[in-house]
Amino acid sequence: MEPNVTKKHPMEEQKAAERVKNFSEVPYGYNIDTAIAEAERCLECKKAPCRQGCPVEVDIPAFIGLIKEKKFGEGVFALKSKNNLPAICGRVCPQESQCESFCVRAKKGDSVAIGRLERFLADWELEHGVDVPALPVPTGKKVAVVGAGPAGLTCAGDLARMGHDVTIFEAFHMPGGVLVYGIPEFRLPKEIVRKEVDYIQRLGVKLRTNIVIGKTITIDELFSEEGFHAVFIGTGAGLPTFLGIPGENLLGVYSANEFLTRTNLMKAYLFPEYDTPIKVGKNVAVVGAGNVAMDSARTALRLGAENVYIVYRRSDKEMPARLEEIHHAEEEGVQFNLLTNPIKISGDENGWVKGIECVKMRLCEPDESGRCRPEPIEKSNFVFAVDTVVVAVGQTPNPLVPQTTAGLKTGRRGTIEADESGKTSRAGVWAGGDIVTGAATVINAMGAGKTAAKAMDEYLRSLPTA
């Protein structure tokens, strides 16, 4: 294949008309030839500006160089020396605003498809068998990681590779955090998550599910009774935000968290083979326009909805979702009601949603801070008929751990306060990911887990040996 200078090699994907009928993954990934051809586009820059954009410091030119040489095994090794979850990152990192936005190729044409190449290598390894690196002599120090999302998994994996004895405590029956309960199968197959979590466990990390820290065991007890020397909190931003408008508790109104958890974690899309049901009507309104909203809208289509509307109070330019997600949603037939703000949900005599009342919005001129607030247009109210509403307007941190841990400082929006290394106000306790930043990205959560692991390692080594 000829190396193409200005354009990324496209990735084959399921056709929209077909894929809305199934939950299988949409893009197929590069084959070997395309991967090598795309790798050839990388200039292996000495300074490699792309690396600035990667929160977990992947040595991008190194792994791409190894793809060129068809040394896939070594490429995986280079990738995994920094990134414990490459098959996940290759799929869900917002590469366009991370590594790829710094790529020199992006100045004239498309950046190198770093994410797709990362996915290619990681998938190659998952197919050919995963090797576990040699582990150092155990340090005898015990670390508890709370939450098995990307932040916790990364922190745990790194600490294990430094020789510490790590246990992850997870509230759900399955590890992965948003990767298993939020992001749908068609974007991130759960088998991929399972395999990457399996790798973390093979590094020696112990996993204890069905334990809600703060309820089953408190942070204090992790130190006093369970004998841990340090704790990392990566409990994410799991608390759903509602709109606070009338009718939100009607039947057929879901938080995106519930809608996606039923579908993904509990596999309601396979009901009645799986026991957990979900109910989707013919006409579905999804309020919000972030990744969570796009995932909900595309899920609703796959569950059989005929019309799915994104209802968003700002314009297309402000939509926070990744471009690729918006594009996929459009292709699949999701309809966009922009500059539209819901003010009331109405129900029928049985308490089921039957319509959503909205008001049209306009964006005023941006103020000095550059933000423009949408404002309602008078008398522009209208109602449209829907039988399901999914509220996807954001999540905030779950207060369970802060509420049950004395001396753990929290910020205004319930986030745990931590310095750049993730250190909290409690001695021996670090935190990172969405619980510290509020809802953000997989790769930022992983970056935080990685940074904390370094600081925790230093701390653990400074402790007297028992």
Add this chain to the structure above:
Amino acid sequence: MYKLVTKRVLSDVSTLFEVEAPLVARKAKPGQFIILRIDEKGERIPLTIADSDPERGTVTIIFQEVGLTTKCLAKKEAGEYIADFVGPLGKPMEFPEHPGRIIAVGGGVGIAPIYPKVKGFYQAGMDVFSIIGARTKDFLILEDEMRLVSKELHVCTDDGSYGRHGFVSDVLQNFLADGEQIAEIIAVGPLPMMRAIVNQTRPYGVKTVVSLNPIMVDGTGMCGACRVTVAGKTKFTCVDGPVFDGHQVDFDELVARSRMYQTEEKQALGHCRCGCGGEK
């Protein structure tokens, strides 16, 4: 995996299991609940912690067969395992601020979840006057256990097949009328019963708390499935409850919401993996 240590069939439709779950047993307080899942394909369902033994590391659950999960669970035998068991969840119950009698009303499915609360009052040295009732004799459970922790126990059945012929509310009416000071009434049972009780006590201005049982998924405040309106505000039953001031609860909404999956619940019975097919 969590081992079912002992099993006791309490009635045609009610079963008790002691489950090996030492971490939950150590922490459990009256009023709290667990969430369990039988197997990989199962649904997560909440059940009240009826009792716990920190020394033996066991937690007791008592449930009535109403649908797929509870029917299949009842088919399990001691020595078998279930996939998941997480808790203790929810807030422990609170003790009343005012002096006076405590009156506990448990109807049908509510007898199991009210028992640990009555026992909690009893262990704190308080006098509880308990009223339990069911549609018919076969649905009545825990009579002996309730008697042990109650100052008085009144038993009634709707059809008169056992105890007093009538509703729990009839007995409660006597207590409301006899002029003795009541610190708190606690009512647990099917939604229509709880609604009737709070409407009955409202004119007397007696604090009446109820333990709600909406549909749940995670039980940690993450999904919002369990939301109820209390005093005009949306609350998540799994973290803010499950016990609430009954006079403030929007029962109409709760009744409607609990019917959300009626069709699917019926459909599910035909697909059970335990082979019961929804039949006894």
